Amino acid sequence: MQTSRMFRGLSALVGTGLLSASLWAAPASAQSVKPLRYATGTDAQTLDPQFVTDIPTARVVTQLHETLVYPNRAGEMVGVLAESWEVSDDSLSWTFHLRKGVMFHDGTPFNANAVKFTFDRIMAKETAAPRASSAAAIASVEVKDENTVVIKTKSPYAPLLAQLSAYNLAIISPTSGVKLNNEYSRAPAGTGPFKLGKWTPGEKLTIVRNADYWGKKAASAAVDFTVVPEDSARVLMLMSGEADVVSNVPPVMVNRLKSAPGVKIVEETGYRTIYVGLNLDVKPFDNLKVRQAVAHAIDTKALLTGVMNNIGTAGGGLESTVIPGSAKIDPYPYNPELAKKLLAEAGYPNGFNVDFYVTTGRYINDKQLGEAIQAQLAKVGIKVNLQSPEFGAYSAMLRQKKIPMFLLGKGSPTGDPDFTLTINVHSEGTGNYGNYHSAKIDQLLSEQRSAVDVAKRNELLRQILQQSYDDVPWITLFYENQIFGQRDNVRGLEVLPNENVLFVNAKVE
Numbered sequence: 001m002q003t004s005r006m007f008r009g010l011s012a013l014v015g016t017g018l019l020s021a022s023l024w025a026a027p028a029s030a031q032s033v034k035p036l037r038y039a040t041g042t043d044a045q046t047l048d049p050q051f052v053t054d055i056p057t058a059r060v061v062t063q064l065h066e067t068l069v070y071p072n073r074a075g076e077m078v079g080v081l082a083e084s085w086e087v088s089d090d091s092l093s094w095t096f097h098l099r100k101g102v103m104f105h106d107g108t109p110f111n112a113n114a115v116k117f118t119f120d121r122i123m124a125k126e127t128a129a130p131r132a133s134s135a136a137a138i139a140s141v142e143v144k145d146e147n148t149v150v151i152k153t154k155s156p157y158a159p160l161l162a163q164l165s166a167y168n169l170a171i172i173s174p175t176s177g178v179k180l181n182n183e184y185s186r187a188p189a190g191t192g193p194f195k196l197g198k199w200t201p202g203e204k205l206t207i208v209r210n211a212d213y214w215g216k217k218a219a220s221a222a223v224d225f226t227v228v229p230e231d232s233a234r235v236l237m238l239m240s241g242e243a244d245v246v247s248n249v250p251p252v253m254v255n256r257l258k259s260a261p262g263v264k265i266v267e268e269t270g271y272r273t274i275y276v277g278l279n280l281d282v283k284p285f286d287n288l289k290v291r292q293a294v295a296h297a298i299d300t301k302a303l304l305t306g307v308m309n310n311i312g313t314a315g316g317g318l319e320s321t322v323i324p325g326s327a328k329i330d331p332y333p334y335n336p337e338l339a340k341k342l343l344a345e346a347g348y349p350n351g352f353n354v355d356f357y358v359t360t361g362r363y364i365n366d367k368q369l370g371e372a373i374q375a376q377l378a379k380v381g382i383k384v385n386l387q388s389p390e391f392g393a394y395s396a397m398l399r400q401k402k403i404p405m406f407l408l409g410k411g412s413p414t415g416d417p418d419f420t421l422t423i424n425v426h427s428e429g430t431g432n433y434g435n436y437h438s439a440k441i442d443q444l445l446s447e448q449r450s451a452v453d454v455a456k457r458n459e460l461l462r463q464i465l466q467q468s469y470d471d472v473p474w475i476t477l478f479y480e481n482q483i484f485g486q487r488d489n490v491r492g493l494e495v496l497p498n499e500n501v502l503f504v505n506a507k508v509e
Helices: 055-064 112-123 160-164 174-186 231-240 251-258 288-297 300-307 336-345 366-378 391-399 417-424 439-450 454-471
Strands: 036-040 069-071 077-079 082-087 093-098 138-145 148-153 194-200 204-209 222-227 263-268 273-278 352-357 382-387 405-410 474-479 482-487
Touching: 036 231, 055 194, 055 204, 055 222, 069 160, 077 082, 093 112, 112 138, 112 148, 112 174, 148 160, 160 417, 231 251, 231 482, 251 263, 251 482, 273 288, 288 336, 288 366, 288 382, 300 366, 300 474, 352 366, 366 382, 366 405, 417 439, 417 454, 439 454
Parallel strands: 036 222, 352 382, 352 405
Antiparallel strands: 069 077, 082 093, 093 148, 138 148, 194 204, 204 222, 263 482, 273 405, 273 474
16 A cells, blocks of 8 residues: 655653753754755644644644554555545444554554544543544554554544544654653654754754655755744845755745745645634623624735735635635625724723734744734724734643733644544633533534534534634634745655645755
């Protein structure tokens, strides 16, 4: 069966507060090799796949670890650590035949016991994984023999293969998992084409070629992930030759870079939605009319045109329309007079003050988007105080679910709506940072998982997206395109729709 090299994994040091300014060093031989240099807006927050909640972290983790299956560019699931599989007639038992001769970075053989250990670990309450919901459909994992594992689901679960491709379900070494437990990030042991080299948190992380990788060896001996939050600084590094690849190129710089010598733009459609989240447990956002007022006061068309230089796609639903099973919903129309009327009806004729949290360097032009929204809301009397903490601190604050208003993005690691809808709109979703609760949506989410008929499932997904749009727990701004810059002597870099970046074939010539 065709294989695909996407990888998952590593640990919970940041999530458990154990990651300090410690330095984790690679072997001296690896440190002496000139790496491919990648400048990213934010650092990895953890190196444990079961604690990853953001794409920049996943982009590191997925070079080191692999999942059982992964989608190819056509969206078809192909084998990675699983070579083949079959499902029982009742659709409750999935039997996976595993790849032989694979070793984890710590020398432990990959086998069915490793798969069971990984899934049991994320499902265990004591692990407290923020993405435990990715394995919620699994009833049990049984080892049939060394190279065969049976995954049983609680009920027929249509998106199981897509779910198994999520970075949170990457397979980790049981030896290192038991030995290190919640300090697994110190020495992550996956099966991927790269190993962890040296990590200076907040500054730079280096991955090095895994000489014992089961598949095609990495084209570069090492890849440096250097943290550069400011968009303009990353672009200057690219133009000067200090970086080989940079993420999140500002749209205003795209045309300039296209004509600049020695560099090229890589633009790909993506699954990410950029949105403004509202906390329904914080006044005045407990009032539907206030939330509607905010939606009508934000001119999403102007943001897409003026701030994003038309690099992105308009839409109102939470899921990008390029994701199979999504639904096309129009954005809320810009109507400041209606916004003022709604505010008055809600008891806020003079508007109100609110802290609005935005990221810097996490998304394309995120700081500029925050400033533009601040100006738009001021026109209807909403006085915004912008806050922009460091991304790790921002993420921790979001998890406390107390931020009143925030700019955020929602991707789709699996390319299936169930994964992120469960996280973002279910009443108990770990990414439901605005405390949105809907018994109707919770029920619809449950129903769509068991819907084997594609048309029926898509209709249920449409209802979920429409209901959440009507309740306005967030305002979708647009669906983000991915914009990377690279030197013109870089070959083999792959940018996928789910925002993963594959470095296995990337090199500087």
